[in-house]
Amino acid sequence: MSEQVETLTLVFADISGSTRIIQAHGDQVAHQLIQRCLECVAQAVERNQGQVRERIGDELMCTFASPRQALEAALEIQASVKAAGESGQPPVRLRMHIGLHHGPLLVQQDQLFGDTIHIAKRMVDLAKTDQILTTQQTLSAAGAMPEMRFRVADEIRIKGYDAPVQIYEVLRQDPGETQIGQSALAMTAGETYSRCTLSYGDQRFTLDAAHPILSIGRETGNDLVIPEGCVSRQHGRLEYQKGRIIFFDQSTNGTSVFExxxxxxIIVHREQRWLRGSGLLRFGQRADDTGRITLHYSCETSAQDPQA
Incomplete structure (x- = not known):
């Protein structure tokens, strides 16, 4: 029996409220509605170069070679299933909840094995109606995606993992927000940097391929410790991802970004934001003239000399 390990993104897409559909419309009509729903899922998976691996009740298990395609498919599934329900005769409320995780899978013919399945299953089980949940590992593998935003949803412990798993909700970027609050995301679609230099008081940090993560918070153990009450214990982090500088807020009070x-x-609260050029981050959204909660940043290309 041939077997191999592949790194894939595993997606579980489950129909929300299937029991309610049966109670409201009867077995025959409900069966047709559920079939229509699953056909929408399968079509969205195929359009995004994915593969439906298995049907488990009212749930489909799918795989994608690319986490970016998996995230796009998840959002498309939500939209297409909702539209299919609303355009039916009579209109019906069809909704999904989706979970996904990117990681290694043992593939034996058509069978899949590994922790990636268990983690993706935890994501869909935790997801509410109309919600897509994924992990930090998925987002790190996908890289920056300006057409989406990711909000910190929870943090869970999984058996066999020393560190807690950070969970993010996947959302389509709102067009109005893109034009106003998130305009920099669109402006930097083709802009990449070799590093980001950061200063907090007399402390200096460099974010680059060799040092890709800077954790920030009130708790000892963060790379940058800010012992202020308005700053969360694990407030957020900066990441260098394939030339992009991305700030992730996971705090109670949020972060103000001045570009x-x-x-x-721009207020960032339990979501991510690309950084461009130079500016500052003020943690906790508190008026501050002392600099005690302010981090200055400067994104630089390889041609720039930070000492100039």
Whole structure:
């Protein structure tokens, strides 16, 4: 029997409220509605170069070679299933909840084995109606995706893992927010950096391929410790991902991002934001003239000399 280990993104897509559908419409109509729903899922998976591996009740298990394609498919599944329900005669409320995780899988013919399945299954079990949940590992593998935003949803312990697993909700970027609050994301679609230099008081940090993560928080053990009450124990982190500089907020009070010379901040709360050029992060959204909660950043290309 041939077997091999492949790194894939595993997606579970489950129909929300299937029992309610049966009670409201009867077995025959409910069966047709559920079939229509699963056909929408399968079509969205195929359009995004994925593969349906198995049907488990009202749930489909799918795999993708690319986490980016898996995330796109998840959002497309939500939209297409909702539209299929609303366009039916009579209109019916069809909804999904989806979980996904990127990692190694043991493939034996058509069978899949490994922790990646268990983690993806935990994601879909935790997801509520209309919700897509995934892990930090999936987002790190996908890299920056300006058409989406990711909000910290929870943190769980999984048997066999020393560190807690951070869970993120996947959301389509709101067009209005992209034009106003998130305009920098669209502007930097083709812009990459070789490093980001950071300063907090007399402390200096460099974020680059060799040092890709800087954790920030009130708790000892973070790379940058800020002992202020408005700062969460694990407030957030900065990551260098394939030339992009990304800030992830996972705090209670959020973070104010001031880009360039802007006077008005962009509030980032339990989600991610690309950084561009230079500016500052002010943790906890508190008015601050002392610099005790302010981190300055400067994103640089290889041609720039930080000492200039």
């Amino acid at each position: 360039g010379d802007a006077r008005a901040p």
